[in-house]
Amino acid sequence: MAVSLEAAAQKWKRNAEAGARNWHGNEAAFCRGLAKFGLSEAQCMSGIGARYNQGVSSVGPGEFAQAIAQTPAQKWASRFLEGISR
Numbered sequence: 001m002a003v004s005l006e007a008a009a010q011k012w013k014r015n016a017e018a019g020a021r022n023w024h025g026n027e028a029a030f031c032r033g034l035a036k037f038g039l040s041e042a043q044c045m046s047g048i049g050a051r052y053n054q055g056v057s058s059v060g061p062g063e064f065a066q067a068i069a070q071t072p073a074q075k076w077a078s079r080f081l082e083g084i085s086r
Contacts, residue, residue, distance in 0.1 A: 019068075020061070027049050
């Protein structure tokens with residue numbers, strides 16, 4: 001089943017808004033999730049996990065929810081197309 005870019009963008013918007021309500025910023029949980037892909041928790045905590053923690057520490061749940069609410073789905077769509085065309 002083919003999905004249109006507009007439908008994908010709207011799905012992103014719904015999921016991002018739902019995710020904003022469930023903000024957690026839990027570095028350990030993030031690293032446990034990445035361990036399923038073969039990255040050890042120690043590697044994660046010293047690399048991508050530390051950067052994740054830095055990012056979520058700089059923005060609170062309310063600020064994140066507000067930013068998502070103000071981001072048009074079309075912006076996601078254009079960034080998605082840019083990303084896959086590299």
